[in-house]
Amino acid sequence: MTAKCRILRWTMLALALVAAFTGIAAAEYPEKPITMYCVFSPGGTVDTSIRALVPGAEQALGKNMTVVTKDGGTGTVGLALLAEQKPDGYTLASGTSTAIVRVPLARKMTYKPLGSFTFVYAYAAVASGLLVRPESPFKTFKEMVEYARQNPGKVTYSTMGAGSPLHVIMEVIAMKEKIKWTHVPYKGTAPAETAALGGHVDAVSAGDVNKALSGQMRCLLMHTKEKYARLPDVPTTIDLGYDYYNDTLISVYGPAGMDPAVVKKLEDAFAKAQETPAWKQWLDQFGLVSINMRSGEYTKFLEKGWEKEIEIQKALGVLKEPATPPK
Numbered sequence: 001m002t003a004k005c006r007i008l009r010w011t012m013l014a015l016a017l018v019a020a021f022t023g024i025a026a027a028e029y030p031e032k033p034i035t036m037y038c039v040f041s042p043g044g045t046v047d048t049s050i051r052a053l054v055p056g057a058e059q060a061l062g063k064n065m066t067v068v069t070k071d072g073g074t075g076t077v078g079l080a081l082l083a084e085q086k087p088d089g090y091t092l093a094s095g096t097s098t099a100i101v102r103v104p105l106a107r108k109m110t111y112k113p114l115g116s117f118t119f120v121y122a123y124a125a126v127a128s129g130l131l132v133r134p135e136s137p138f139k140t141f142k143e144m145v146e147y148a149r150q151n152p153g154k155v156t157y158s159t160m161g162a163g164s165p166l167h168v169i170m171e172v173i174a175m176k177e178k179i180k181w182t183h184v185p186y187k188g189t190a191p192a193e194t195a196a197l198g199g200h201v202d203a204v205s206a207g208d209v210n211k212a213l214s215g216q217m218r219c220l221l222m223h224t225k226e227k228y229a230r231l232p233d234v235p236t237t238i239d240l241g242y243d244y245y246n247d248t249l250i251s252v253y254g255p256a257g258m259d260p261a262v263v264k265k266l267e268d269a270f271a272k273a274q275e276t277p278a279w280k281q282w283l284d285q286f287g288l289v290s291i292n293m294r295s296g297e298y299t300k301f302l303e304k305g306w307e308k309e310i311e312i313q314k315a316l317g318v319l320k321e322p323a324t325p326p327k
Contacts, residue, residue, distance in 0.1 A: 029089055029262050033064040036252075037093035039078030040160065041071045041188030045207040045286060049124055049250055050094035052282035056273025061265070067094075071187050074161030075099035076109055079253065083116040087257035089266065092120065097249045101305040103163040104324035105313060115327035118258040119302060121270045122251035122293035124283075127228055128166060129209045130157070130221040133197055141220040141235065144203065148179040155181040156201040158192035165246045166205040169223050169237065172244045172316060193217075207248075210286040230287055244312070247305070249291065251298060260295075267294045 036054065040046040047069070054065045070078030075095040085091040104113045111117070130141065138144040148155040159166040162185045174181055184200075186192040189207040196204035197217065205223075212219035213230060222228045222236045223246035237245050252270065254263070271292055273279060283290055293301065306326055313319035 027261070029265060030061055030063040032090060033066060034061070034089070035091045036065050036067045037070040037078045037082055037091070038067050039070055039075040039093055039095040039099065041186075041190055042069055043190035044160065044188035045126070045288070046075075046094055046096060046250055047188070047190075048286065049282060049288070052278050053123060053270060053273045055278055056276040057269040060269035060272040074103050074164045076103055076107075079117070080110045082253060082255060083111040085255045087118065087255040089254060089258055089262040091255070092266075093253045095251065095253060096126075097122070097251065097302060097305060098164050100302050101309050102165055102168060105309060105319055105322045106163045107323050109324040112327050113324060114303060114306060116256050118254040118256055118263060118295070119298045120252040120254050120258075120263055120295055121267050122249040122291060122298045122301070123270055123274060124250040125289040125291050126207055126246060126248045126250065127209060127287050127289060128205070128207050128223040128246050128248070129212065129219045129228075129231075129234065130170075130203055130223075131193070131196060131206050131209065131212055131217040131219055132203045133199065133217055136202065136218065138202070138220060141240070144220060145173075145177055145179060148174075148181045149177070152180040153182050155203075156184055157181060157203045157205055158184045158186055158195045158201045159205045160189045160192055160207055161185050161187065165248050166207060166223070169244055169246060170205050171318070173237070173242055175316065175318070176242055208286045208288060213287050249293065249298070249301070250288075251293075263295050
């Protein structure tokens, strides 16, 4: 046997051993507790959603899953930390598609939006809207727009963070209406809502409308493409001719390079968790839509979403080129 043949033989044997070891590791996963970063502040839509989902996933996987807050930067701080972790399935993150397809367009990220992650599972679609406290003088969204037109910069609104769809959608409206209002960013939906309830801002462009469903606030505008069944009298951005809506998904991410067999186990676990009473109760309270988008489909959704968002923002004149390359 020639030296070249021996090298080829040993190379093939080594590859076979690596594949066998990987298969065994995937079959035994998980062998220890899993850490789940939540990339938004406690008490908000993302935080409460993953905490409602985790117990069912723990039961399906047979191991504990600890939620750890890593908030800031409209979800990008936690994802930057996740990108540095081993792709072994023991460190994951719950966040939104915004930190992949929107924020990196406007700001330079340390991670590659479409290259630094494994897109594991999308489990909820947002039903976001613009909320005001009950005693607000604005009874309709048109009243708020007209006041802003007569008083440039005086209307203030809070969001979960700069560059979020909740921010972008308000600025798209301002551009189309030729008005100016003032954005006040926070680290998540919960503090942004608290600011509005306390009268520190006039309104909150919120990631969910649970405060309206519970009667604590009033909803002036839905950011959805279709009418929201639970608030049928509230107009949508599409109804009012703005031609822009919020298609954000809440999801689970892992570092790039995760074993597909491990991803499959996680997909199955989260799907089972969506059948639990705790998850259904959360949906009823927060008013979001439960979805089951597995890794392959979600990856395609984000790839298409990246291109679509670039096209939309360029057409609106708010983007020249992405600040962060996708891969």
